[in-house]
Amino acid sequence: MKDGGLEEVSNPSELFLAERPQHSTGSVVVSSLEGTRPILVELQALASSTSYAMPKRVANGVELSRVSLLLAVMEKRLGMHLSGQDVYVNVVGGMHIDEPAIDLGIVAAVTSSLREVPIEPRMLVLGEVGLGGEVRAVSQVELRIREAVKMGFKRCLLPERNLAKLDPIDGMELVGIQEVREALDVALA
Numbered sequence: 001m002k003d004g005g006l007e008e009v010s011n012p013s014e015l016f017l018a019e020r021p022q023h024s025t026g027s028v029v030v031s032s033l034e035g036t037r038p039i040l041v042e043l044q045a046l047a048s049s050t051s052y053a054m055p056k057r058v059a060n061g062v063e064l065s066r067v068s069l070l071l072a073v074m075e076k077r078l079g080m081h082l083s084g085q086d087v088y089v090n091v092v093g094g095m096h097i098d099e100p101a102i103d104l105g106i107v108a109a110v111t112s113s114l115r116e117v118p119i120e121p122r123m124l125v126l127g128e129v130g131l132g133g134e135v136r137a138v139s140q141v142e143l144r145i146r147e148a149v150k151m152g153f154k155r156c157l158l159p160e161r162n163l164a165k166l167d168p169i170d171g172m173e174l175v176g177i178q179e180v181r182e183a184l185d186v187a188l189a
Contacts, residue, residue, distance in 0.1 A: 061091025
């Protein structure tokens with residue numbers, strides 16, 4: 001909305017990533033589909049020690065129940081001790097994302113904050129996380145990756161099953177993974 005009325009936003013991904021700090025812990029870029037259009041957004045997480053018996057869990061832009069499920073997977077499958085941590089998750093720009101393709105991004109952002117290790121700024125992270133710690137395929141992966149290439153991203157972490165069905169994409173290094181632990185080794189290297 002401008003003084004003269006509504007104006008079209010030609011590239012929403014650019015708008016959502018405009019103020020993203022580089023090399024910041026707890027920050028990752030994920031891709032969401034709005035209809036058939038891929039939009040890249042920054043997802044932030046903050047893990048902070050708590051002195052309370054019940055740690056806080058706060059989620060803006062994603063379902064709190066989904067975040068709780070992913071934190072349980074991190075505790076059980078990765079041995080991370082999150083019971084003494086308040087965890088905050090936020091989708092920058094006020095967007096609400098309700099699709100499992102950002103699961104791996106949430107796990108990576110929380111781990112990045114917990115370990116104080118930034119995720120590579122030009123990496124896109126895609127994947128649904130199962131209760132067993134496996135990373136499952138997502139829909140429309142080629143469309144999502146092509147949007148990332150347009151935005152200057154150079155590396156994409158994605159489910160192995162998606163990678164097996166993709167042809168190489170110029171300008172993008174595709175890294176296929178099968179499990180969350182493997183994904184974190186790549187994302188936080």
